[in-house]
Amino acid sequence: MDAQRFFSGRTSFTDIHPAKLVVVIFLLAYPTFTSDFFTYQIGAYSLILGTIALSLMMLAGYGGMVSLAQMTVAGLAGYLVAILGVNSVGVMGLGWPWWVTVPVAILAAALFSAFVGAISVRTEGIYTIMITLAIAVAFFYFVRQNYVLFNGFTGYAGVEPPTLFGIYWRDPVPFYYLSLAVAAGFYAAVLYTSRATFGLSLQAIRDNPRRMSALGYNVTLHRIVAYLFAGVIAGTAGVLMVWFNGRISPGSVGVAVVIDILVIAVVGGMRHPSGPFLGAIAFVLLENFAIDLIDRERFNTVIGLAFLLVVLFSPDGLLGLWERIRRRIRFRRPTPAQAGHTQPADRYNADPLERT
Amino acid sequence: MRQFIERHTFWAIVILLAAAVFLWMIFAIWPEWLITALGRKKTFVSTILNGVTLGGLYFLVASGFTLVFGLMRNVNLAHGSMYLLGAYVGYEVAEASGSWFLGLTVAFVAIALSGVLLQVLIFRRMEGDELRQTLVTIGISIIAADLMLAIWTGTTYQFSPPEWLFGAAELPVVSVIKSSGDPVYIKYPVYRLTVLGVAVVVGIALWMFLNRTRIGMMIRAGVNDREMLAASGVNVQLVFALVFAIGAGLAGFAGVVGGTALSIAPGEDIRYLLASLIVVIVGGLGSVTGAAIGALLIGLAEQIGLAYFPTYGVVLTFLIMVVTLALRPQGLMGGR
Numbered sequence: 001m002d003a004q005r006f007f008s009g010r011t012s013f014t015d016i017h018p019a020k021l022v023v024v025i026f027l028l029a030y031p032t033f034t035s036d037f038f039t040y041q042i043g044a045y046s047l048i049l050g051t052i053a054l055s056l057m058m059l060a061g062y063g064g065m066v067s068l069a070q071m072t073v074a075g076l077a078g079y080l081v082a083i084l085g086v087n088s089v090g091v092m093g094l095g096w097p098w099w100v101t102v103p104v105a106i107l108a109a110a111l112f113s114a115f116v117g118a119i120s121v122r123t124e125g126i127y128t129i130m131i132t133l134a135i136a137v138a139f140f141y142f143v144r145q146n147y148v149l150f151n152g153f154t155g156y157a158g159v160e161p162p163t164l165f166g167i168y169w170r171d172p173v174p175f176y177y178l179s180l181a182v183a184a185g186f187y188a189a190v191l192y193t194s195r196a197t198f199g200l201s202l203q204a205i206r207d208n209p210r211r212m213s214a215l216g217y218n219v220t221l222h223r224i225v226a227y228l229f230a231g232v233i234a235g236t237a238g239v240l241m242v243w244f245n246g247r248i249s250p251g252s253v254g255v256a257v258v259i260d261i262l263v264i265a266v267v268g269g270m271r272h273p274s275g276p277f278l279g280a281i282a283f284v285l286l287e288n289f290a291i292d293l294i295d296r297e298r299f300n301t302v303i304g305l306a307f308l309l310v311v312l313f314s315p316d317g318l319l320g321l322w323e324r325i326r327r328r329i330r331f332r333r334p335t336p337a338q339a340g341h342t343q344p345a346d347r348y349n350a351d352p353l354e355r356t
Numbered sequence: 357m358r359q360f361i362e363r364h365t366f367w368a369i370v371i372l373l374a375a376a377v378f379l380w381m382i383f384a385i386w387p388e389w390l391i392t393a394l395g396r397k398k399t400f401v402s403t404i405l406n407g408v409t410l411g412g413l414y415f416l417v418a419s420g421f422t423l424v425f426g427l428m429r430n431v432n433l434a435h436g437s438m439y440l441l442g443a444y445v446g447y448e449v450a451e452a453s454g455s456w457f458l459g460l461t462v463a464f465v466a467i468a469l470s471g472v473l474l475q476v477l478i479f480r481r482m483e484g485d486e487l488r489q490t491l492v493t494i495g496i497s498i499i500a501a502d503l504m505l506a507i508w509t510g511t512t513y514q515f516s517p518p519e520w521l522f523g524a525a526e527l528p529v530v531s532v533i534k535s536s537g538d539p540v541y542i543k544y545p546v547y548r549l550t551v552l553g554v555a556v557v558v559g560i561a562l563w564m565f566l567n568r569t570r571i572g573m574m575i576r577a578g579v580n581d582r583e584m585l586a587a588s589g590v591n592v593q594l595v596f597a598l599v600f601a602i603g604a605g606l607a608g609f610a611g612v613v614g615g616t617a618l619s620i621a622p623g624e625d626i627r628y629l630l631a632s633l634i635v636v637i638v639g640g641l642g643s644v645t646g647a648a649i650g651a652l653l654i655g656l657a658e659q660i661g662l663a664y665f666p667t668y669g670v671v672l673t674f675l676i677m678v679v680t681l682a683l684r685p686q687g688l689m690g691g692r
Contacts, residue, residue: 137630304498
């Protein structure tokens with residue numbers, strides 16, 4: 001199904017591919033047939049991680065800007081919820097109500113993301129990774145050494161989601177549906193943006209910034225707006241993340257976590273918004289069940305190896321692997337609609353990073 | 357130099373004045389008002405010296421990083437891991453043999469070899485695909501950090517360098533005049549001065565190698581135009597392997613030198629990766645001179661931040677990066 005048609009209002013129910021219906025029903029019914037552990041620790045956690053990775057996928061896949069600062073943006077939102085709202089540590093905790101803290105946190109995260117974008121878009125290509133990684137690591141060291149605002153090494157604990165409509169939102173089932181709603185909303189938004197004028201020009205800028213610039217498009221502005229949008233996504237997911245964990249510390253924005261987000265996006269695939277969620281599910285399952293196979297301590301080796309294998313042998317991730325398998329089974333050339341909907345007819349399409 | 361003074365007379369005067377004030381602050385005995393404003397002179401001088409020596413260390417790490425990028429356009433994010441691995445290997449060898457210098461040599465050679473292996477086995481296969489190369493280096497650094505944690509655990513290790521490197525040297529800088537009239541000279545650890553000396557020597561050697569030898573000429577030609585160099589009959593792959601060996605080897609070398617000055621512990625890889633990243637972003641990717649300037653700036657900024665506003669120290673480093681990117685995105689010495 002084509003995103004453009006879907007949003008044009010001319011879609012009827014029967015146009016939807018049955019596989020997609022099955023996925024939607026599965027996601028909606030998921031908590032009814034699983035335990036609390038699977039609903040909360042696997043389901044909701046995958047959705048949150050997937051949403052953060054989605055913001056990276058949007059920047060990298062459509063904009064050609066691989067930003068490693070997305071987890072930092074999410075972490076900033078999480079920290080702000082703890083600082084402006086209520087926490088149990090006794091530092092900061094201004095006690096603002098949730099309907100103020102949450103929008104402020106998300107807005108601040110979006111502005112921070114736009115700022116990161118503004119710094120890094122003036123340089124191109126591989127510099128983006130370096131600059132955003134430097135920002136992410138600097139932020140980690142900053143929150144660790146700053147006790148006045150960020151409570152240093154300990155960070156914040158006791159951050160609670162609000163109780164609303166008589167529901168305590170950290171209970172597994174409500175929290176799962178909250179995460180699902182956020183994830184689905186942003187998934188649809190990203191899918192829509194990718195076909196909207198803004199998304200199309202962003203993809204054109206990825207493929208050839210100089211040509212777009214010559215055509216009169218403001219390349220820098222498009223990129224910064226993309227960062228702003230990605231910041232909204234990551235910031236919202238960051239708020240969910242701090243509610244999920246109930247606490248936040250420098251470890252939540254450390255290099256390992258920052259890179260985990262990249263791993264999730266790359267393993268899932270950066271061609272389509274469903275990639276990050278696939279990657280997140282694979283990551284969370286591996287994180288929870290790799291202990292049965294190997295020592296828990298060596299989880300990073302496993303995840304690193306998986307990442308390395310994907311990068312070496314299937315650069316477009318699990319999605320690309322799936323496409324290839326499907327192509328082989330059908331024994332025929334895929335029609336453009338099947339091959340994924342965002343492939344420019346350019347030879348650069350395999351490379352989300354534009355040439356320097 | 358002369359051209360610069362003629363072109364930017366105003367800035368030349370400002371720089372000269374700043375240098376004069378700085379020299380005065382180092383050598384003069386501070387009057388009361390300055391002590392109330394900045395604290396004791398001893399703190400100031402050791403902060404500056406710490407900054408400069410740290411800059412020397414950063415230069416050792418970052419020069420290899422920038423050299424590899426300059427030629428191969430390969431951002432080696434596993435550079436920090438190479439630093440840490442070099443430190444551990446050097447430590448093991450130094451402990452087993454009792455010779456610190458043997459540890460230093462083995463660390464250089466071992467990490468250089470690992471660099472060549474990486475280049476030949478992995479990066480060569482995906483030449484020109486920068487993003488994939490970078491992702492691969494990230495994957496390698498995850499695995500390397502985890503395996504090093506498994507082998508050497510989370511313990512902090514301390515080198516034992518030769519006796520004569522220990523101790524403190526008296527500098528010809530007076531901090532205060534005692535009431536009896538005797539001047540008090542500032543003392544500084546010999547080892548840290550040695551680090552600075554080593555960095556300067558390595559820097560000069562690297563410059564000579566790049567500018568005065570045949571291979572250096574090939575490398576510079578490769579930085580400008582890789583295809584043309586290959587077309588003129590040079591075995592580019594050999595040059596690549598050599599540069600990777602030098603770059604990685606320097607990281608290992610710096611691991612032992614830096615590990616002796618501070619200590620070896622998990623997490624140091626990230627610290628030096630961050631330092632290398634910021635140094636080359638500020639200095640300009642691919643430029644060894646830029647790396648030297650960037651390293652000095654970042655080293656000073658970090659130490660001054662640590663001494664004078666401890667909880668916001670990182671912000672200073674970060675600001676330098678942001679300002680550089682805003683004014684000169686290609687870095688101070690960057691070519692493009």
